[in-house]
Amino acid sequence: MNSxxxxxxxxxxxxxxxxxxxxxxYRYAAWLSRDRxxxxxxxxxxxxxxxxxxxxxxxxxxxxxxxxxxxxxxNARYFERKRLETVDIDDLSASQEALLAEQPDRExxxxxxxxxxxxxxxxxxxxxxxxxxxxxxxxxxLMGLKQGAVLxxxxxxxxxxxxxxxx
Amino acid sequence: MNxxxxxxxxxxxPSFDGGAAHLSGCASCQAYxxxxxxxxxxxxxxxxxxxxxxxxxxxxxxxxxxxxxxxxKKRNTTTWFAIAATVVIAATLGFRMLSTDxxxxxxxxxxxxxLDHEPASLVVTDKGVSDARLAAVVPANLSTMGHSAGxxxxxxxxxxxxxxxxxxxxxGERGPVTILLLPDEKIDAAVDLxxxxxxxxxxxVGNGSIAIIGQRGERIDAISNKLxxxxxxxx
Numbered sequence: 001m002n003s004x005x006x007x008x009x010x011x012x013x014x015x016x017x018x019x020x021x022x023x024x025x026y027r028y029a030a031w032l033s034r035d036r037x038x039x040x041x042x043x044x045x046x047x048x049x050x051x052x053x054x055x056x057x058x059x060x061x062x063x064x065x066x067x068x069x070x071x072x073x074x075n076a077r078y079f080e081r082k083r084l085e086t087v088d089i090d091d092l093s094a095s096q097e098a099l100l101a102e103q104p105d106r107e108x109x110x111x112x113x114x115x116x117x118x119x120x121x122x123x124x125x126x127x128x129x130x131x132x133x134x135x136x137x138x139x140x141x142l143m144g145l146k147q148g149a150v151l152x153x154x155x156x157x158x159x160x161x162x163x164x165x166x167x
Numbered sequence: 168m169n170x171x172x173x174x175x176x177x178x179x180x181p182s183f184d185g186g187a188a189h190l191s192g193c194a195s196c197q198a199y200x201x202x203x204x205x206x207x208x209x210x211x212x213x214x215x216x217x218x219x220x221x222x223x224x225x226x227x228x229x230x231x232x233x234x235x236x237x238x239x240k241k242r243n244t245t246t247w248f249a250i251a252a253t254v255v256i257a258a259t260l261g262f263r264m265l266s267t268d269x270x271x272x273x274x275x276x277x278x279x280x281x282l283d284h285e286p287a288s289l290v291v292t293d294k295g296v297s298d299a300r301l302a303a304v305v306p307a308n309l310s311t312m313g314h315s316a317g318x319x320x321x322x323x324x325x326x327x328x329x330x331x332x333x334x335x336x337x338x339g340e341r342g343p344v345t346i347l348l349l350p351d352e353k354i355d356a357a358v359d360l361x362x363x364x365x366x367x368x369x370x371x372v373g374n375g376s377i378a379i380i381g382q383r384g385e386r387i388d389a390i391s392n393k394l395x396x397x398x399x400x401x402x
Contacts, residue, residue, distance in 0.1 A: 010229065023218045030216055044224045051226045076364040111213035129180070130207060131214045136180060144342020144382055151179040158178045158206060 014054055017063045018047060024064065024132060025071050031127045032075045034116055046074045065142060068132070072142070114164040122157035125150050174199050181207045274328055274349075275358055275369060278378045281327060281334070282345055296322045305333045310348055312397035317344065317390065328352060337390070344381035344390060350400040352376045375400050 025046060030039035050070050057066050115123060125143065128134040136154070140147040168186040173196050176183045181203040190196050271277035295318045304322040305312065310333075317337030325334040327347060335346040345367075354376050360367030366387050367380030377394055379387050 007229065011226075014226075015223075018221065018223070022221045026218045027214065027216050031214065036219075040219065040222075044222070048224050048226070051224075052229070054229075080362045080364060107209070108213050111209050115210065115213055126210065127214060130210050144339075151175075155175055155179040158203065158210075161210065162206060 010054060013060070014051055017060065017067070018050075021064055021067050025067055027131060028068055028127060029071050029075055031115070031123060031131075032072065032120070033078070038075075038078060042071060042074045042078055045078070046071045049074065064132075065138070068128075069142060110165060111161070114161050117164065118157055118160060122153050122160060125153050126157045129154060170196055177203050274352055274354070275360060277327060278347060278369065278380070279360065281325065281347070282380060295319055301335075305335070305348065308399055309333070309350060310394075310398045312394060317393075339381045339385045339390065341382040341385040344379060344385055344387075346390075346394065347378040348375075348398065349377065350375035350398070370395065372398055373400055 025043050026039055029042040030036060033039050033042060050067055057063060125139045128139045128142065136147050136150045140150045168189045170193060173186045173189055176185065177200050190200065271280065301319055301322050304324055317339060319335050319337050321336035323334050324331050327349065330351050333348045336343045337346060353374050354369060354371045357371060358369040360369055360380055364383050365380055366383055366385050367378065368387055368391065369376055369378045370391055372395055379391055379394065381387060
């Protein structure tokens with residue numbers, strides 16, 4: 001295979017992977033950063049980094065955790081650079097408000113707000129489990145935690161959500 | 168399994184299907200399970216954000232022949248011509264790398280930037296690299312660390328400040344910990360590399376230094392003590 005053909009094959013492979021996992025990348029970034037604009041920036045950076053490192057991905061079956069790991073890392077880098085402070089729910093930017101008030105559904109909005117208010121430590125495993133379909137051992141692997149710690153965080157996350165919504 | 172155990176398990180994972188015997192005879196747990204499944208359905212709906220249209224960033228051209236891979240590509244044919252061509256390509260690439268070298272403000276900045284150089288190195292895994300691989304990247308005259316500081320799950324040589332140095336990753340308590348052995352980078356005092364999400368240090372060791380960077384909360388001190396004693400360069 002000549003290098004031009006290889007480049008085409010490489011690009012096609014990348015486009016296919018991104019086509020399948022872009023939504024997951026964006027939603028994960030949005031719930032990590034709690035901001036639509038930041039999520040878009042993070043995904044752009046993650047795509048660029050994934051493109052450059054594509055050849056390190058040996059098995060496309062592992063593409064999802066690989067891409068989400070890159071998103072996670074890019075999100076951390078973003079906040080390292082910006083040194084953003086913790087966001088107060090009463091002092092949101094338009095981009096953050098857009099994350100919460102997406103549809104005119106009061107119950108859904110209340111749930112989004114409750115998830116938004118969760119600590120990062122609780123929100124992230126919940127997103128990975130409920131939205132990404134990760135098992136607790138996969139979450140433990142991605143987040144660098146013991147499985148027991150993940151179970152505790154998930155348990156607490158759901159109880160916090162219940163408490164918030166019942167208030 | 169009692170009610171507390173069951174409720175704890177189901178709150179951590181509503182798809183939990185254990186404890187069937189307990190569940191069948193416990194109305195309280197049945198109600199709790201139903202409640203958790205309903206909560207999860209609402210969480211799932213709330214998380215399901217509208218996704219904007221994909222805008223692909225401008226992707227730079229990649230020289231496919233020279234892409235860095237974790238394992239050497241298998242060669243179908245081995246000819247002198249191929250070897251000669253490889254030498255020419257390597258020389259050209261080397262020249263290009265020299266001519267397009269990125270300059271960092273400081274050694275610390277270059278180290279932090281390098282963390283993202285190879286995302287594959289940041290994977291949490293329990294599979295260590297082989298002793299042979301580790302010995303190839305960290306020669307015995309540089310360090311005797313082996314797997315003593317932690318399970319080494321990644322070992323590559325990388326360029327830092329124009330020098331080829333060992334880039335290792337061990338699995339710490341909080342996840343992957345990056346280690347760069349820098350025998351030619353003498354510093355006067357330790358430099359804190361910690362940030363909001365990372366804990367790290369650049370340690371002076373004799374005529375060189377060691378960079379150790381892990382996730383926030385990682386026990387960097389314990390790792391640095393083991394590494395400090397393993398290096399063989401002039402201390």
